[in-house]
Amino acid sequence: MTQLQSLRGMVDLLPEQTCRWQAVESLARQHFQRWGCREVRTPMLEVTELFARGIGEATDVVGKEMYTFQDRGDRSCTLRPEGTASVVRAALQHGLLAQGSQRLWYSGPMFRYERPQAGRQRQFHQIGVEWLGVTSAFSDAEVIALAWDLLADLGVDGLALEINTLGTPDDRQVYRSRLVSWLEQRQELLDADSQQRLSTNPLRILDSKHPQTRELLQDAPMLEQSLAADSLSRHQAVLKALDDLSIPYAVNPRLVRGLDYYGHTAFEITSDQLGAQATVCGGGRYDGLVQQLGGDPTPAIGWALGMERLLLVLEAAATANPSGRAARLVKEASPDVYLVNRGEQAQRQALVLCRQLRLAGLAVQRDESGSAFAKQFKRADRSGAAFALVIGEEEAERSVVRLKALTSAVPDAGDAQQQDWSLNDLGLLVEALQNGAKPGAGGKDAGVSRRRG
RNA sequence: GCGGGCGUCGCCAAGUGGUUAAGGCAGCGGCUUGUGGCGCCGCUAUUCGGGGGUUCGAAUCCCCUCGCUCGCCCCA
Incomplete structure (x- = not known):
């Protein structure tokens, strides 16, 4: 095959697809506008340090999935693997936060060097929101409602919201040592990956899919037991607000997200229509990130939604119900x-x-x-x-x-x-x-x- | 990075060692030189991802390679 092809994991979108993307994007824009979010567009290429510092050196994303290279000026550059760090960097660089809290949204391609599979590509697209300078538990519920209502408006079902709290860094420190000492006593029962993580990122062992490890974790100490009273009541307030909004959720104590900057609220929206990569939307609170990137301490929360996965869900919904809302969105204009x-x-x-x-x-x-x-x-x-x-x-x-x-x-x-x-x-x-x-x-x-x- | 499956026309696909590589969809032309859903007729792969080997003979067997795909891992 001498015919030139796109790189592995980099896919073309043909007209039949692009019209669907446009439908989703325009609907998303309407929702953002109603929620008072304004768009930011940041470069796809950033200095490597931004992600190393922002996302965390120990994460898989930074450790083994980044497209990194030296440019002609010998600077280390990286194609962004996610959007949050860039948005925060841009907000800081241009002093947006001096004008008060910011409700921002973005969309665009992200890059991770992984083996492609259903719902996973090397270049993929996210559409996301970042609310900077917002503190209250109501904001958490509000930003989740934005994601939920947007997805509902697309006419897809089979979605489930899972939510957890990761507490404060202090809470996690306390819990971390309790968990590690508990696991160390049972080290030989853990799978190889999890043994590795004992030293690098023990919390991540919690959402291991290894059957034997899962079994073992049934009896492990839970983060909730290490939470300070404030963290706990904050979490309760978020859940109560979701109840007030009639948004159904399941608390999943094992939900630990893969990026280091998350704390307190963490959530995912999954679909039963996808394969192994079931998360359509993921996000959480990241109160420490702005400071970590050189700004004043600023609480923040956001989420990102995977366009390719969303389109898979949308197409499944259109097939299941040819006269429904999803089917109309998917239909090409004549x-x-x-x-x-x-x-x-x-x-x-x-x-x-x-x-x-x-x-x-x-x-x-x-x-x-x-x-x-x-x-x-x-x-x-x-x-x-x-x-x-x-x-x-x-x-x-x-x-x-x-x-x-x-x-x-x-x-x-x-x-x-x-x-x-x-x-x-x-x-x-x-x-x-x-x-x-x-x-x-x-x-x-x-x-x-x-x-x- | 590690496993499994698969690569025959733009798409779906039969063929599993023997002369000309089925069929369907789409496309193009005609039946119908001025009117669309149906029907009929014709055309569209010297070639089976690529390279090497075995054989009188290979899409079919072997080796290498490239690619796709699903899963692990991880995440959107």
């Missing part, structure tokens, strides 16, 4: 009008006509083949357009265009309703098309939609 034209004079007029219609805001697809009318109509039908406009020799002579509805269930039924419209006064035709001109009684759903924006 042109409003398909222009059937044949003969030199006619094609010349068609070119001018379709431009005028487009300038009036209609989506027009012009058949450029010059082939037989039957072929052109067949393509018109497949394009999904509600109407065909026809210009052939006859019409060209008379300076008219013929309008035919394509949506009727029986092809010939539309023929009787074909009408000629003058090319010299397109206003009426445009108006008729924009009003949907009442397509025949067929099963297809759309008239001509009004263009927006």
Whole structure:
């Protein structure tokens, strides 16, 4: 295979896919706007130190998954493996926090050097929010509600919210030593990975999927027992707020997130429609990160949502329920009008006509083949357009265009309703098309939609 | 980094050592030189991811290699 290919784990999005992405993105934008979030766009490439310091040297992401290289000035650069560190860096660099708390959102590609599998790529895309300078437990519930409501609006189900608290750094310190000493007494029962983590990152042993390790952990001391009273009551307040919002959740005491900056609230939203990589959205509070990156101590919370995984879930929902909300979002837009034209004079007029219609805001697809009318109509039908406009020799002579509805269930039924419209006064035709001109009684759903924006 | 599965036309796919590599979808042309869902006819892979080997003979067997995919790990 000498044909050039994209790099492993780097995928192309073809038109059928991009229209879905656009639908999701535009819906997400609406929600962000309602929640008072404003967009930031940061570079994909950052100095390596940002992630090393922000995410934590001991994490897998930093330890073995980063795309890092020296640039021509011999600086160590890294393609961002996640968005939070960059957003915080940008906020600090430009003094945003001096203006008070910030509710920000971002979207874009992230890079991690991992073996690809279902729901996991080397270049993947996240859409996320970061609320900087927000303290209260209500904010935690509010930012979770944003994720929850956005996902609900996409028409997907089978989602579950899991939540936990990681407490303060002090809480974790206390717990860490209790856990380590408990595990050390049972070291030989742990799997190899977990033994390794005893020294590097013991909390992560908690969400090991190794059966024997899980079994063992049934009786291990839990973080909750080491929490200070404040941490506990804060957690209770978050849960209570979720109750007030009627957002269902399950407390999962083993939920420990892989990035070092999380503390207090940590949560994930998972789907039963995905394979092993079931997390669609993950996030939590990171009160220490801003300070760690050189700012004043600033509490913060955020989440990120995996676009590829979300699209998988959305497509599954669309398949399961072809007439539901998800299915509508997934559907590719059809042109409003398909222009059937044949003969030199006619094609010349068609070119001018379709431009005028487009300038009036209609989506027009012009058949450029010059082939037989039957072929052109067949393509018109497949394009999904509600109407065909026809210009052939006859019409060209008379300076008219013929309008035919394509949506009727029986092809010939539309023929009787074909009408000629003058090319010299397109206003009426445009108006008729924009009003949907009442397509025949067929099963297809759309008239001509009004263009927006 | 470690395991399993798989690579035949744009997509789905039959073929498992013997002459011309099924079929379906999509595409193109025609039946129908002016009208779409159906039908019929024709066209579209000198070649089976790539390289080497075994054999009179290989898509089919062996070796190497590349790629895809699922899982572990980890996360979105």
